[in-house]
Amino acid sequence: MTDMSDAVIDHGHAVHDHHGPAKGLMRWVLTTNHKDIGTLYLWFSFCAFLLGGSMAMVIRAELFQPGLQIVQPEFFNQMTTMHGLIMVFGAVMPAFVGLANWMIPLMIGAPDMALPRMNNFSFWLLPAAFGLLVSTLFMEGGGPNFGWTFYAPLSTTYAPESVTFFIFAIHLMGISSIMGAINVIATVLNLRAPGMTLMKMPLFVWTWLITAFLLIAVMPVLAGVVTMMLMDIHFGTSFFSAAGGGDPVLFQHVFWFFGHPEVYIMILPAFGAISAIIPAFSRKPLFGYTSMVYATGAIAFLSFLVWSHHMFTVGIPLTGELFFMYATMLIAVPTGVKVFNWVSTMWQGSLTFEAPMLFAVAFVILFTIGGFSGLMLAIAPADFQYHDTYFVVAHFHYVLVPGAIFGIFASAYYWLPKWTGHMYDETLARLHFWLSFVGMNLAFFPMHFLGLAGMPRRIPDYNLMFANFNLVSSIGAFLFGATQLLFLFIVIKCIRGGRPAPAKPWDGAEGLEWSVPSPAPYHTFQVPPEVK
Amino acid sequence: MRHPRLWMGLLVGVLHSSAQGAWDVNMHRGATEVSRSVFDLHMTIFWICVIIGVLVFSVMIWSMIIHRRSTGQQPAHFHENTRVEVLWTVIPLLILIGMAVPATRTLIDIYDTSESDVDIQVTGYQWKWHYKYLGEDVEFFSNLTTSREQMNNLAPKGEHYLLEVDNPLVVPVGAKVRFLITAADVIHSWWVPALAVKKDAIPGFINESWTRIEEPGIYRGQCTELCGKDHGFMPVVVEAKSREDYAAWLAERKAEAAQLKELTSKEWTREELVERGQQVYQTYCSACHQANGEGLPPMFPALKGSPLTTGPLDGHLNIVFNGKPGTAMAAFGRQLSEVDIAAVVTYERNALGNSVGDMLTPQDVLAFKQAQE
Numbered sequence: 001m002t003d004m005s006d007a008v009i010d011h012g013h014a015v016h017d018h019h020g021p022a023k024g025l026m027r028w029v030l031t032t033n034h035k036d037i038g039t040l041y042l043w044f045s046f047c048a049f050l051l052g053g054s055m056a057m058v059i060r061a062e063l064f065q066p067g068l069q070i071v072q073p074e075f076f077n078q079m080t081t082m083h084g085l086i087m088v089f090g091a092v093m094p095a096f097v098g099l100a101n102w103m104i105p106l107m108i109g110a111p112d113m114a115l116p117r118m119n120n121f122s123f124w125l126l127p128a129a130f131g132l133l134v135s136t137l138f139m140e141g142g143g144p145n146f147g148w149t150f151y152a153p154l155s156t157t158y159a160p161e162s163v164t165f166f167i168f169a170i171h172l173m174g175i176s177s178i179m180g181a182i183n184v185i186a187t188v189l190n191l192r193a194p195g196m197t198l199m200k201m202p203l204f205v206w207t208w209l210i211t212a213f214l215l216i217a218v219m220p221v222l223a224g225v226v227t228m229m230l231m232d233i234h235f236g237t238s239f240f241s242a243a244g245g246g247d248p249v250l251f252q253h254v255f256w257f258f259g260h261p262e263v264y265i266m267i268l269p270a271f272g273a274i275s276a277i278i279p280a281f282s283r284k285p286l287f288g289y290t291s292m293v294y295a296t297g298a299i300a301f302l303s304f305l306v307w308s309h310h311m312f313t314v315g316i317p318l319t320g321e322l323f324f325m326y327a328t329m330l331i332a333v334p335t336g337v338k339v340f341n342w343v344s345t346m347w348q349g350s351l352t353f354e355a356p357m358l359f360a361v362a363f364v365i366l367f368t369i370g371g372f373s374g375l376m377l378a379i380a381p382a383d384f385q386y387h388d389t390y391f392v393v394a395h396f397h398y399v400l401v402p403g404a405i406f407g408i409f410a411s412a413y414y415w416l417p418k419w420t421g422h423m424y425d426e427t428l429a430r431l432h433f434w435l436s437f438v439g440m441n442l443a444f445f446p447m448h449f450l451g452l453a454g455m456p457r458r459i460p461d462y463n464l465m466f467a468n469f470n471l472v473s474s475i476g477a478f479l480f481g482a483t484q485l486l487f488l489f490i491v492i493k494c495i496r497g498g499r500p501a502p503a504k505p506w507d508g509a510e511g512l513e514w515s516v517p518s519p520a521p522y523h524t525f526q527v528p529p530e531v532k
Numbered sequence: 533m534r535h536p537r538l539w540m541g542l543l544v545g546v547l548h549s550s551a552q553g554a555w556d557v558n559m560h561r562g563a564t565e566v567s568r569s570v571f572d573l574h575m576t577i578f579w580i581c582v583i584i585g586v587l588v589f590s591v592m593i594w595s596m597i598i599h600r601r602s603t604g605q606q607p608a609h610f611h612e613n614t615r616v617e618v619l620w621t622v623i624p625l626l627i628l629i630g631m632a633v634p635a636t637r638t639l640i641d642i643y644d645t646s647e648s649d650v651d652i653q654v655t656g657y658q659w660k661w662h663y664k665y666l667g668e669d670v671e672f673f674s675n676l677t678t679s680r681e682q683m684n685n686l687a688p689k690g691e692h693y694l695l696e697v698d699n700p701l702v703v704p705v706g707a708k709v710r711f712l713i714t715a716a717d718v719i720h721s722w723w724v725p726a727l728a729v730k731k732d733a734i735p736g737f738i739n740e741s742w743t744r745i746e747e748p749g750i751y752r753g754q755c756t757e758l759c760g761k762d763h764g765f766m767p768v769v770v771e772a773k774s775r776e777d778y779a780a781w782l783a784e785r786k787a788e789a790a791q792l793k794e795l796t797s798k799e800w801t802r803e804e805l806v807e808r809g810q811q812v813y814q815t816y817c818s819a820c821h822q823a824n825g826e827g828l829p830p831m832f833p834a835l836k837g838s839p840l841t842t843g844p845l846d847g848h849l850n851i852v853f854n855g856k857p858g859t860a861m862a863a864f865g866r867q868l869s870e871v872d873i874a875a876v877v878t879y880e881r882n883a884l885g886n887s888v889g890d891m892l893t894p895q896d897v898l899a900f901k902q903a904q905e
Contacts, residue, residue, distance in 0.1 A: 066693065067685040073761045074828070140830050147758045153735065154718040154760060158658075158860055160831065242736020248719055249734060283601070285611040313721060314732045315739035318643045322636060329628045333621060340620045343592050348608035350601040361596070365589060372581035379631070381638040382574045384730045385559060388721060388756040449557040454725045456756040459764030461683060463693050468554045508607075 020522050029124075032116035033522060034101045039419075040123050041098030042412075046488070048090030048130065049405075053481050055083040060443075060477040063470050068461055076460035077145035078137065084148025088266065089173045090130055092400065095408045096269040097122075097180045100208050103415065104184065106513035106520060107202045109193025109529045114186035115179075122179035129172035136162035147458060149259070152240035152251040156232045163233065167226045174219045181215035184208055193512070195531035199293070202511050203286065206293050207272030210300045214261045214268075217304070222258040225251065249314050256307035264303045267367075267399060268296060270407025271338060274360050276511065277414050278342050281357035282349030283508035288341040295334035295341075302331050312383045321380050328378035332371070339368050354506075355429035359410035362402055362437055370398030373448065388458075391451025397444045401480075402437075409436070409487070416494050417501030421519030424494040432490060435483040442476025560726065563745055563772075567728035569638045577631060584624075642728075645740040648710035650703065656713075656720030656733035656755065657867070658860060659762035659819065663701050666712070670785045673867065674699045675815050676765050680823075695752040698815075700769035704778035705745050713739045717862060721757035724770055732757055745772040760860070762819055796870045796898060802878060802891040809879025812872045817880075820860060825884030831860065836885040845892060848877055849900055865904075870897040 021027050021036065031037060058079050062070045071079065101119065105112055113119050136143035141160035144150065155163060188209045192201070201209075228251075231237040238244020240251045271292075279286045286292065308316055308324040316324075342364050353361070373395040377383050386392060409432075416424050446469035451457075455466045462470065504514035512531070516524045561571045599605050651666040657673075664671035674697045681687035683694075690696070703709045713722050715733035723730040724743075731741040745751070753768040773781060814823065820832035827834035835841045840848055852873060855863035864873060874894045881888040 066689060068683050069685060073764065074831075077758070077761065077763075142831075145760075151719055151758070154758065157857075158718050158760060242734075248736070282599075283607040284609070287611050288617055289611070291612075291617050313730050314734065315737070318640065321639060321643075325635065325639070326632060329632060332628060333624050336624045337617070337621060339588060343588060343595070344616075345611075346592065346595045346599065348605075348610075349595070349599050350605045350607040351596060351599050352601050353596075361592070365592065368585065368588065372585060375581060376574070376577050379573055379577050379635045381570050381635055381642055381728075382577065384642070385570055385574065385725060385728055387730060388723075452559045453556040454753070456723070456754050456764070458758045459754075461694060461764050463695050464689055464691070465554050465556070 030120070032112075032120050034105050034113045034116070034119065035419075035520065035522065037113075037119050037123050038098045038100075038102030041094045041101060041126075044123070044126055045091050045095035045098055045408075048086050048094065050484065050488075051134070052083050052086035052091055053484060055079045055086070056477060057481050059083060060474040062460055063462070064474040065471065066462055066464055066467050071460070073460045074142060074145060077147075077458070078143045080458055081144045081147055081150075082134075082137065085133065085144070086130070087400075088148065088262070089170075090126075092266045092404045092408070093177065094126060096208075096211070096266075096404075097177075099204075099269065099273070099408070099411050099415075100180075100184055102419065103513060104187055104205055104208060105191070106418075106516065106524060107205050107511055108188065108191065108196055109512050109525045109531065110187060110191035111523065111525050111528075113183050114191055115183045118179050119183055122176045122183070125172050125176040125179075129169045129176065132165050132172070133169035136160075136165050139165070149255060150229075151255075152229060152232070152248050156229050156240055159233070164230065167230050170226045171223055174223045177215050178219045181212035181219075184212040185216075188212075193525070193528040193531050199290070200531065202272070203275035203289070203292055203296075204269065204272035207268040207275075207296050210296050211265050211268045214265050214300055214303065218258040218261045218265075221254060222262075225254040225258065228254070249311070252311050252314060253307070256310045257304075259310065260307045261300070261303040263396075263399070264299060266404045267407075268300070270363070270404050270411075271296065273407050273411040273414070274342065274363050276509075277356045277360040277410050278345050278364075280414070280506045280509040281354060281360070282346050282351055284345060284349040285510075286341070287344035287347075288337070291337055292341055295337045298334040299331060302327060302334070306331065309378060309380075309383070312380050313387050325378060325380040329375065332375050332378075335371055339364060339371075350508075354413070354426060355424070355433055356410045356414035356506075358430065358433040359406045359413065362433070363406045363410060366398060366402030366406070366441075370395055370403060373398065386451060388456055389451035390447040390455045390457055393457050394444050394447035394451060397447070401440050401444065406436075409433075412491070414506070415513070416491070417505040418513060418516075418518050418520055420495050420498075421501055422494050422498035423501050423505060424490055424498065428486065428490050428493075432483060432486050435486070436480055439476050439478075439480030439483055443473050443480055444476070446470075446473045446476075562728055563726045563747060563749065563751060564728065564743055565746075566638070566642055566743070567726060569634075569641070570728040573635055573638060576634070580627060580631065642741075645710050645742045647708065648742060649707035650709045651712065652701070652703070652709060653712045653714070654701075654722055654733065656715035656717075656722065656759070656766075657862065658717050658760050659755075659766040661701075661720075661722070661755075661766065661768060662716075662867070663699075665782070668782060668786070669789060670782060672699045672785075674701065674769065676767060678765075692752065694765065695754070695767045695769065697767055697769045700750065700771040702771045702773055702778060702781050703743075703745060704775045705748055705772045706775065708742055708744050710740060710742045713741060716866075717860075718759045719757050720755050720759045720766070722753075722768055723756045724751050724753035724768055726751040726753075727770070730756060745770075748772050748774055748777075765819075792869055792871065796894040798894075800871075800874070800891075800893055802882065805875045805878040805891055805893075806882050808871070809875035809877070810883065812868065812876040813879055813883075816864065816868070817876065825880070825886075835880050841880045841884075841886050842888055845877075845881075845890060848881070849873070849892060849897070852877055853897075853900065853904075865901065870894040870901065873897045 062076055139162040143162055144166045146155040188205055228239040232239055238246040240246050240248050275286055306324055306328045309328040377386055413429055450466055450469050455462055501518040503517050559571055559574055561568050653664040655662040661674045677696050677698050678694050682689050713731045713733045715735045720733040722733055727743045729741050729743050731739045749772055751770045755766045821827045821835050825836040853865035855861045871894045874892045874897050877892045
């Protein structure tokens with residue numbers, strides 16, 4: 001983008017600066033506008049959320065009662081695998097990239113992302129990757145059926161033939177994520193408005209900056225591990241086969257070196273958004289801004305040192321087991337700091353509970369419950385009882401659903417007026433919140449009990465002693481799933497019309513994004529704002 | 533809802549009709565010293581979480597009730613307090629250190645596999661467990677016995693639905709039993725909740741674990757690492773017997789092994805082999821190749837009318853004995869006796885819609901085995 005003095009000299013650029021979006025489909029295919037690309041990411045993410053969600057509905061329908069009734073075990077395994085892959089790589093990660101695209105330039109006073117053409121490419125890789133991944137379901141032998149963690153040798157020697165397509169799909173997603181991360185880092189480090197020092201950045205920008213470094217560090221590791229699989233399957237190597245001198249556990253070490261930072265990639269941007277929303281609806285500045293930044297950095301650093309807590313039962317030596325147990329327990333400290341800060345922000349504020357705040361408050365409470373079960377899982381001897389049971393399923397759904405996904409819902413309601421220029425329907429949004437809240441707790445809380453009673457995860461059928469809570473859980477899951485169609489309705493209704501939104505619809509909100517009109521014009525901050 | 537009492541009655545009836553323990557919300561104390569100390573750790577960390585949770589959430593809820601704008605609340609302006617921030621960093625750290633001490637103690641105990649009285653090799657297969665009593669010449673497979681009819685809702689499900697096997701692992705009470713855990717194909721995980729033993733079974737590597745059961749009884753668990761199609765159908769059943777009963781059981785098992793050796797040298801007719809082969813096929817082959825031999829192509833090929841089961845005998849035996857590398861077809865030469873291999877090959881050639889008419893004797897299998905070594 002050029003600034004105004006250039007525009008006067010260069011007539012061509014001046015025309016370019018003032019045009020609006022192109023017309024028709026090609027607007028979306030060729031766009032390099034951060035707002036368009038943000039919108040594409042968000043819609044893609046929502047489609048993936050519905051697809052992954054409908055697979056969850058198949059899983060919960062099969063587990064509704066004991067016995068095999070709806071699907072056979074082979075297909076059940078494909079559903080659990082694809083549900084995990086689509087939710088992690090298709091729903092949660094692209095949603096945060098979409099939010100980053102829309103909001104980071106608006107929050108730091110930049111005219112666009114630093115690398116707009118790469119931005120377009122990194123989005124359009126995603127439909128290709130997911131087209132490839134979902135097409136495996138229709139191939140002979142079926143799609144990936146080895147769990148979203150795809151442990152070798154089940155995913156190599158014993159995998160269906162479609163595994164090669166799965167590997168290429170992962171490669172494409174990885175390339176897309178790395179490019180997205182480079183773009184965020186380049187934007188945040190280079191395009192901040194004058195006066196916007198690092199320690200004045202909104203926390204959403206901070207958490208995304210740290211997330212982007214995590215992505216750049218670990219996505220190549222994921223690419224490495226799937227490439228090793230590809231070599232084992234097609235080129236006669238034995239990285240993961242003991243018969244050829246390799247080690248199946250090596251796979252798990254490499255995978256979880258990616259996998260643990262990955263779970264923070266899915267939650268840190270939500271921390272950032274919640275740190276904007278709670279002060280806005282408490283009408284009070286965020287408590288402990290500096291400690292929030294350092295806590296996020298500490299969590300990111302520790303995420304590289306704890307991967308083996310996913311592998312307490314593989315038989316690592318006692319000293320290794322102890323190290324990973326202590327390091328994992330340590331993560332509770334910076335996470336605790338964040339929760340205490342949010343609570344202190346609310347303390348003596350002037351609180352109102354519009355939909356973003358409802359989701360944010362539920363985020364703090366329910367994510368903390370997921371954090372507690374995480375602390376329990378960190379205790380290695382106790383983990384021997386929890387590992388690979390429904391207790392773990394309950395744990396990571398508590399951090400991902402009311403964590404990552406409620407964080408996304410809160411962000412969506414918070415910024416929808418800025419995106420569309422209309423206020424969303426508050427009554428329906430509150431209904432969406434309460435139905436999601438009840439459905440989600442009904443679906444996932446009983447899973448703690450199932451795991452403690454001894455039900456392993458990833459099984460299509462179970463003993464009668466697990467029947468009651470599975471029934472409750474399925475009912476909750478159906479409620480939660482159906483409720484998300486209401487969210488779709490609310491968003492479409494908000495796009496099509498509604499009360500016009502002022503530039504700053506929330507009286508307690510802070511930040512540059514509220515200084516531009518609603519809806520945000522196609523081009524914003526062509527002249528950088530001055531930050532005091 | 534004209535008859536609320538009727539509805540309540542129905543609801544209560546449904547709840548009571550389910551199996552005992554169906555509303556269990558917590559882990560059980562288990563049957564060993566280790567399982568009890570694991571349970572204590574679990575409860576300690578649980579109550580720590582509950583106390584912290586109650587404190588934090590009470591403050592939040594208090595704030596949500598008292599500090600609402602609708603009560604006329606004016607917002608305060610404070611946004612930091614170093615003393616408070618240091619306190620809520622240091623206090624959790626101290627709690628965690630307090631928690632780490634007993635956890636370390638229990639972990640060291642769990643890792644001490646020395647001075648065992650009985651050593652048992654546990655091997656995970658797709659989808660069954662194999663137990664070998666080291667130094668005793670006793671080994672056997674442990675297969676799920678729940679019927680397909682029960683799984684497909686064609687017959688009522690029993691109390692131990694999916695948690696019952698033909699040959700449970702038998703161990704003596706009071707003895708330190710060491711498990712050497714490995715796998716033959718993919719990674720499995722051997723778990724018995726009441727013993728607090730869960731260890732991954734990894735092909736090519738041996739993991740160690742141990743238990744000392746105090747009371748005779750039957751303890752049930754399941755495979756806890758996704759291992760393919762029938763991951764949910766390979767339970768673990770451990771039967772703890774008194775030392776005398778265990779000795780008697782072991783002697784009986786040894787006698788059976790000797791008897792099996794005699795069977796190998798017996799003269800078999802084709803009909804006898806087909807009859808025995810049907811049993812073997814149902815237990816070991818039908819999960820993939822299906823009871824009717826039609827398989828689930830392309831992952832699990834059909835045996836009915838296949839060039840393999842209707843072609844030369846040697847090729848057929850070779851695949852059954854050595855498996856097919858790179859596929860789910862296991863090498864049954866190490867899993868089944870000579871008699872059972874002869875029986876199942878003969879069965880596959882003369883049943884499932886095939887009628888080749890020839891037969892394979894246990895002596896043929898023995899000769900094949902010796903030629904391989």
